[in-house]
Amino acid sequence: MDVSFVKEVLESIGTVEVSDYKQKVSANNFYTLTQKHAEENFFPGSTQKKDFLSSLYKSIQLSLSGKKNKSYFSLSQAVSKALTGKHILFALNDSRAQEAFSIGGWSSALIDNRVNESGVYNDYVAINEANLGVNKANFSVKRRVYHDVLIDDGDAVAASLEIIYDNDGKSDYKNYLRAIVPFGAVLKDIKLDGKRQEISPAVTNPGIYEKSGFIPPQGLEVEDYEQYDKRVFGFLVNVPKGKKRIVTITYTLPKAQFKNGKLDYSMSYFKQPGTEEYPFTLNLKFPSGVAIVSTQGRREEDRVVYSDRISSDFTFLSSFARR
Structure with a gap:
């Protein structure tokens, strides 16, 4: 707890x-x-x-x-x-019992039980933060998250994840951020406060970076790897005390496959245990010639917009059909 x-x-x-x-x-x-x-x-x-x-x-x-x-x-x-809200978690020695708690969302496991099938597009978003500073700056940090998705007929799906941090505390927030997205995602770029970063593969081997005379690579070191059938982008973000920082991660996803002219979009959002609730907005844009059949969001001309406060895991659904 x-x-x-x-x-x-x-x-x-x-x-x-x-x-x-x-x-x-x-x-x-x-x-x-x-x-x-x-x-x-x-x-x-x-x-x-x-x-x-x-x-x-x-x-x-x-x-x-x-x-x-x-x-x-x-x-x-x-x-x-x-x-x-994942402010109480369970860790049990009995693997079967632990699995039941994980499925119920009462653990830190990245469980995704959705079935991959034709005509269904499974999106996934999880944000994991680790405070690396010898302080409790995370108590004073507020965040807002924006997820933009562009479904282009026949092409790869374009996506971005933007996190706006506000640090009202008296200490810098030295945060190792991991963005967890669907398997098959390809990182395109990362911006900090609107400035595109030069991305370098992160050096994670202690035998290398602890050697005398080691020179860190230039630019932003980013880990890019697979975990639990998901893609993970990890890097360090420093939010100075009393400041705001905007982190924008842009990536592509496998193209969406319509079945019999229909497509169901499903986004599963994983809330990090221990974080307070925060605002989230999904902006889902779809191609011309496609109509909204049903959605949990707000219908606009060429998109669906969904806004809520993240207090637990949730799944968003929206169905489309060709006109």
Whole structure:
């Protein structure tokens, strides 16, 4: 479980007194206090955040066991919301039981059970971030995601993924970003704040980059590899404190195959565990001579637009037919 779940619990049970620290913790000040204990006098290997959270967990347990008028309904809602939003995950030794939790979306596994068949176009989007800085800058970072898809009759599908980061914190956000897209995707270019980057294959062998005199390649080092029948593009993105950064990844996908003049577009979005909800917009453009049969998005002249806030995994569907 992560700190977002703890905040939900605090909203359900109210303020808790952490006697070890002589502090009252509520849903309103929880993040501030956690970050304070994590960053003050920090050094690599320090356990101050862990120690504070351990004391808080004990205080929450005492509060739950001591309260006579507990709201179990409110608490169960917090647990349900945390499960759906991946703020609680399960890792089990029993592979069959673990598979069941993974299918239910209660693990970090990249599960995609959709069937590949003619007349169905399966798109996939997942964003995975790792904070490489010795700080908790990720607490202060907000993001917006835009996914553009152009289905061109008979040609490869053009796609882009744009992530806009806003860092309101006091520390830089040193983020290793992995964009996970369908198998067969081919990376075309990457832009940072609108500037096209010179892409170099990432050097990932420690035996090479740890050697004395190693000179990193010029440009943006990008990992480009297959994983779980998906394509992964990984690279470092630094978002300075108090700044905004726009990351745009452009790539092509295999062409769409209509069957009997019909095509079903299915996009599966995988939400990274531990992230707060954020805005997402899909802009799906289709060729002339094609009509929308049904869609979960907003119909426009030559496209479908879908906007929502990402709080869990979801699948978007849209069906087309030739006129």
